[in-house]
Amino acid sequence: MTAVEALVEEQIVYQRPESLLEVPTHYCPGCTHGIAHRIVAEVLDELGVRERTIGVSPVGCSVLAYKYFNMDGAEAAHGRAPAMATGIKRVMPDHVVFTYQGDGDLAAIGIGEIIHTATRGENITTIFINNAIYGMTGGQMAPTTLPGQRTTSSVTGRDVETTGFPIRMAEMLAGMTGSAYVVRRSLHNVKEINRAKQAVRVAFQAQLAGLGFSMVELLSSCPTNWGMSAPEAMKWIEDNMVPYYPLGDYKVADAVQPLLKRK
Amino acid sequence: MAVELLKGNEAIAEAAIRAGLEAYFGYPITPQTEILEHMARRMPDLGRAFIQAESEVASINMVYGAACTGARAMTSSSSPGISLMQEGFSYIACSEVPCVVVDVMRGGPGLGNIDPSQADYFQVTRSAGHGDFHAIVLAPASVQEAIDLMVEAFDLAEKYRTLVFVVADGLLGQMMEPAQLPPMKPVHKNRPDWALTGAVNREPNIITSLELNAPALEEVNLRLQAKLAEIRKHEQRWAELWTDDAKLVVVGYGMSGRIAQTAVKQARREGMKVGLLRPISLWPFPEKRLSTLADQVDAFLVIEMNAGQMVDDVRLSAGGQVPVSFYGRMGGVVPVPEEIYHEITTLYEKLTSGE
Numbered sequence: 001m002t003a004v005e006a007l008v009e010e011q012i013v014y015q016r017p018e019s020l021l022e023v024p025t026h027y028c029p030g031c032t033h034g035i036a037h038r039i040v041a042e043v044l045d046e047l048g049v050r051e052r053t054i055g056v057s058p059v060g061c062s063v064l065a066y067k068y069f070n071m072d073g074a075e076a077a078h079g080r081a082p083a084m085a086t087g088i089k090r091v092m093p094d095h096v097v098f099t100y101q102g103d104g105d106l107a108a109i110g111i112g113e114i115i116h117t118a119t120r121g122e123n124i125t126t127i128f129i130n131n132a133i134y135g136m137t138g139g140q141m142a143p144t145t146l147p148g149q150r151t152t153s154s155v156t157g158r159d160v161e162t163t164g165f166p167i168r169m170a171e172m173l174a175g176m177t178g179s180a181y182v183v184r185r186s187l188h189n190v191k192e193i194n195r196a197k198q199a200v201r202v203a204f205q206a207q208l209a210g211l212g213f214s215m216v217e218l219l220s221s222c223p224t225n226w227g228m229s230a231p232e233a234m235k236w237i238e239d240n241m242v243p244y245y246p247l248g249d250y251k252v253a254d255a256v257q258p259l260l261k262r263k
Numbered sequence: 264m265a266v267e268l269l270k271g272n273e274a275i276a277e278a279a280i281r282a283g284l285e286a287y288f289g290y291p292i293t294p295q296t297e298i299l300e301h302m303a304r305r306m307p308d309l310g311r312a313f314i315q316a317e318s319e320v321a322s323i324n325m326v327y328g329a330a331c332t333g334a335r336a337m338t339s340s341s342s343p344g345i346s347l348m349q350e351g352f353s354y355i356a357c358s359e360v361p362c363v364v365v366d367v368m369r370g371g372p373g374l375g376n377i378d379p380s381q382a383d384y385f386q387v388t389r390s391a392g393h394g395d396f397h398a399i400v401l402a403p404a405s406v407q408e409a410i411d412l413m414v415e416a417f418d419l420a421e422k423y424r425t426l427v428f429v430v431a432d433g434l435l436g437q438m439m440e441p442a443q444l445p446p447m448k449p450v451h452k453n454r455p456d457w458a459l460t461g462a463v464n465r466e467p468n469i470i471t472s473l474e475l476n477a478p479a480l481e482e483v484n485l486r487l488q489a490k491l492a493e494i495r496k497h498e499q500r501w502a503e504l505w506t507d508d509a510k511l512v513v514v515g516y517g518m519s520g521r522i523a524q525t526a527v528k529q530a531r532r533e534g535m536k537v538g539l540l541r542p543i544s545l546w547p548f549p550e551k552r553l554s555t556l557a558d559q560v561d562a563f564l565v566i567e568m569n570a571g572q573m574v575d576d577v578r579l580s581a582g583g584q585v586p587v588s589f590y591g592r593m594g595g596v597v598p599v600p601e602e603i604y605h606e607i608t609t610l611y612e613k614l615t616s617g618e
Contacts (some may be wrong), residue, residue: 051524052461056328057471066469072459074331077354080324083316087328087336088459091286095461113324116317175584 017041019050021070030223030230032127032187037068037163040127043204053096054088056081060102060133079110082117084125096207098125104134107143109166114173121178121212125203128169131220132241139225143167146244166244170217174250180212182251186219188237205259212253219245229231266443272436274406275365276301278413283448285334286312288325290344291461293377294433295367298339311450315371319344323351330360331470333458335417339365343374344381353392354424357472361420365429367436370595378595381517384572387428388546395484397491398426399498400545403583404521407442409435414445423494433566434518434597500543501552509538511611515566516542516579519598523566524601535611553580560585561614566603567591
């Protein structure tokens with residue numbers, strides 16, 4: 001066998017999904033945005049819908065997500081991605097439309113938009129990155145910051161007496177009748193990443209089947225603003241975030257159930 | 264198409280539908296809610312998109328999203344709701360997505376009232392949002408003109424890839440008068456090449472107002488400014504009456520221009536050389552015509568339903584050549600022709616007593 005033949009014989013077992021562009025991202029080492037992007041891209045590839053997908057990026061660390069996904073995209077104002085996605089979907093109902101939003105974007109400034117998008121049963125998918133902090137602006141308290149968690153705007157730790165309690169968005173949006181599929185997953189280890197990908201697939205399948213609003217909340221890391229190494233950040237998700245934000249399926253509409261059984 | 268008795272707000276809504284409106288998103292607010300109600304009745308029947316949104320903030324961002332796909336999209340609101348939409352206007356302006364917004368102004372500031380006003384002239388012509396930009400602003404003075412300008416608004420929005428306001432006041436929105444609607448145009452399904460339609464056999468299209476590199480953002484601004492300069496050059500619109508030999512020209516837009524017309528007509532009957540100039544485009548302001556008139560007349564008198572906003576544009580256009588007086592009512596009070604006639608005669612006597 002010649003060297004060239006040997007190359008031809010090689011089987012590709014892992015490569016960049018077509019839905020991701022071959023460009024360096026600006027994300028910090030140990031940040032899970034890259035994993036979340038990849039999961040979304042792999043699912044869109046596997047479903048064969050890249051060419052009819054329109055992504056809506058938020059304001060926050062993933063503000064430049066449209067530069068990394070290989071598909072049409074828009075960049076929304078802070079918190080308004082679900083409204084923009086609604087406008088797109090209503091005139092392009094055959095297209096796949098998703099928002100990719102952080103916790104400040106979705107759970108603080110944009111909470112009105114996401115709740116009403118869910119309650120309308122808007123047939124879009126939301127990927128919700130919950131890392132319990134404002135990353136892009138340098139580590140301020142988020143609506144999902146844990147009690148006692150130190151940030152640059154809760155310097156002695158989040159005091160629930162004065163700042164209230166972290167919001168559990170998956171539980172809240174599961175309460176909307178229009179929600180078809182609302183689940184929480186985590187990206188802190190391989191097993192959870194695989195489970196997260198399954199959920200992202202079901203969320204997009206639910207959209208393709210026209211079943212209504214779908215959201216996958218992903219517990220994510222921010223080692224830079226948490227002041228941790230990447231491994232410490234993963235452990236912190238498991239030890240601190242998962243207990244407050246239990247992983248699980250919060251809303252699986254009857255019509256979505258058959259999608260769970262499919263491999 | 265037959266002449267019908269039409270209410271301003273409903274005529275505006277129906278004209279937009281007939282201009283090929285594909286998606287409407289809005290939130291109820293007096294005195295424009297009939298636009299939303301008309302859309303709620305008509306759009307679903309036509310198989311077009313309609314959503315009563317949870318807020319004006321959501322409405323404008325839904326418009327932004329729909330317009331990103333190249334669809335004709337609009338919203339309508341009134342002053343406080345327009346304030347809430349300003350963030351969206353700025354994003355839309357920077358990303359050059361064609362959108363149409365109807366603003367049926369009411370008395371302010373604050374919650375103010377629901378009576379007719381023009382107090383948001385600065386808001387729509389100067390400060391529709393953060394950053395350096397202007398929208399095209401069209402101001403009808405009759406139900407017929409509102410219909411005609413609605414149709415034109417969509418064409419202008421697409422021609423220049425810009426935000427276009429059609430501004431009325433509660434008076435025009437609520438009044439009924441005979442007018443003729445245009446024929447129904449189908450929704451145009453051909454999408455422009457910049458639109459988000461799915462990246463099939465092409466590079467992805469991206470619609471964003473983000474540019475982190477300062478020199479690159481300056482380039483974006485220079486491009487926007489060049490476009491605005493083109494608009495300023497080609498899209499100045501106005502109507503005028505009895506200006507040929509006028510010594511005094513009254514300037515008013517929308518309903519105050521129409522009320523002023525009655526007063527000017529009376530002054531003409533009394534033998535006074537008074538004319539009327541009614542700006543139809545508030546941005547671009549008809550500065551070329553005003554500046555020419557400044558060479559001819561002895562004075563301008565500006566009538567507005569506010570504390571004096573467009574008067575600044577008239578002064579800029581007059582370039583200090585002739586005095587510019589102002590008369591306005593505020594808080595939703597509509598001036599009657601007699602008040603304006605009184606202002607005209609007082610000013611005219613001053614102008615002619617020196618001769």
